Amino acid sequence: MxxxxxxxxxxxxxxxxxxxxxxxxxxxxxxxxxxxxxxxxxxxxxxxxxxxxxxxxxxxxxxxxxxxxxxxxxxxxxxxxxxxxxxxxxxxxxxxxxxxxxxxxxxxxxxxxxxxxxxxxxxxxxKLNSQDHVKTVNQLEHLAAKWKGKKGNLVMILHEIQNHYGYVPRNVSFELSRILEVPMASIYEVLTFYNYFKLEAPGKHTISVCMGTACYLKGAPQILSELKRILHVEEEQTTQDKLFHLQVVRCLGCCGLAPVITIGSKVYGKVKTKEVMDILSLYVKEGSKNNE
Ligand code: FES
Known part of the structure; x- marks a missing residue:
């Protein structure tokens, strides 16, 4: 096509x-x-x-x-x-x-x-890649056949797509809409109804900002604002360079360290707003070293 x-x-x-x-x-x-x-x-x-x-x-x-x-x-x-x-x-x-x-x-x-x-x-x-496209269509046709006639098949197919790609790419939704003969609007109704579904490719590093009670009271909202300001993203968005994905979570289980953020599996406790830039710089530097 x-x-x-x-x-x-x-x-x-x-x-x-x-x-x-x-x-x-x-x-x-x-x-x-x-x-x-x-x-x-x-x-x-x-x-x-x-x-x-x-x-x-x-x-x-x-x-x-x-x-x-x-x-x-x-x-x-x-x-x-x-x-x-x-x-x-x-x-x-x-x-x-x-x-x-x-x-x-x-x-x-x-x-x-x-x-x-x-x-x-x-x-x-x-960036047309016809081989990838054919592969995607084949996979979708296989999924459509697997879930044909089953209750909630659209949601289940979307789950499988997200598990495969880490999110639900728009072009894949479009092909799915064609194969299932379901309007794109109906697919996006499902995708936007459930928080689980992601519409953007995940970033290399996921930043989780804890908004549990202890963290909230110790300044988590200010940390979140600073992250948004520096990265130019909102919650559940990925930076344009795909380096960071920002999300908000409830209690991370280390309230004694409030306010807490995690980047990947690394935990940062008692974070101060003025430290946010330095923390992010570590990952930016690491990324540029890997590109050298
Ligand atoms: S409230 Fe943030 S770690 Fe528990």
């Missing part, structure tokens, strides 16, 4: 030319001429990649659509490439660059877009 790309852009000439280019390179392309139409196509079609224009009916419509897509559990993992004819002098309330907090996109391309640059970025974002 070829990768599916959605172009959201009100510039008809650009949309048509880009659609032809991508189709000629083996991609399946759909288009939307407005942010609203694009957003509903994202929900309905669950594309593998979105090319999104920044300026449509107003200057920052693309940014608003990108944020709405990133805020929805069913679409947050879909990579977005922002395409814009706007240059710095347009005075945006944020910088037009990827990873900007106000702009949840993988890349920014300025019009006129060179075909080779576009194809390079598209390929990088999609």
């Amino acid at each position: 070829c990768a599916r790309i959605l172009i959201i852009d009100d510039d008809q000439d650009f949309t048509e030319a880009t659609q032809l280019l991508l189709q000629a390179n083996g991609y399946q392309v759909t288009t939307a001429a407005s942010g609203q139409e694009g957003f509903s196509k994202v929900k309905h079609d669950s594309p593998d990649l979105i090319l999104l224009d920044m300026m449509m009916s107003y200057k920052t419509e693309g940014a608003d659509i990108a944020k709405a897509i990133a805020a929805d559990a069913a679409s947050k993992e879909i990579p977005i490439v922002m395409i814009t004819g706007a240059h710095k002098e347009m005075d945006f309330p944020f910088e037009l660059r990827p990873q900007d907090k106000a702009l949840p996109v993988r890349a920014v391309l300025e019009k006129p877009v060179k075909p080779e640059s576009l194809l390079k970025i598209v390929e990088k974002c999609i």
